[in-house]
Amino acid sequence: MITPTDLAWQQADHDVFVATSQGEFAGFVTVDCSSHVVHDSHSRRIGSYSTLAAARQALVDATHPASRSRERLRRRILARRR
Template sequence: MSSIHTSARPGALLSQHPMTEGAGLAWRQADHDVFVATNEGEFAGFVTVDRNAHVVHDSHSRRIGSYPTLAAARQALVDATRPPSRRRERLRRRILSRRR
């Protein structure tokens, strides 16, 4: 990951170079307030800077949440794109079967 300091303040230091993150997401800065993520070349989502918040959207432009830092926002997208664990998937199926 590139060393970069970004905050929601106007005039914050922004990188023009690609930034990389774990979990296969590659990050690029599309504008001074927009960061776009791809996963193996496919669009994975984006982060917009809105005053004091970093707003995360998934690959379908659905809002995931708002975070105080770019690092937290990027991690939220990494977590949202991570496939569910077997344990979590079994729990989900068990809960859904009880609702029937």
């Protein structure tokens, strides 16, 4: 499980930010116009976010197992959007 303080971020290019954890590749964020697209350590897309901070947090959140209450909340929110 990764915490925000476990990640070290480096700007690899003007539109690419790379995260490492304990010296190992943890994921990356690419900037595409106004969205920030985050990928995990296997280059699987996690999602698109409006800010770099939100994208970085999404990488941390993707490493945490979902709790039951959090999963129920997510389902309720998605059900309202339909």
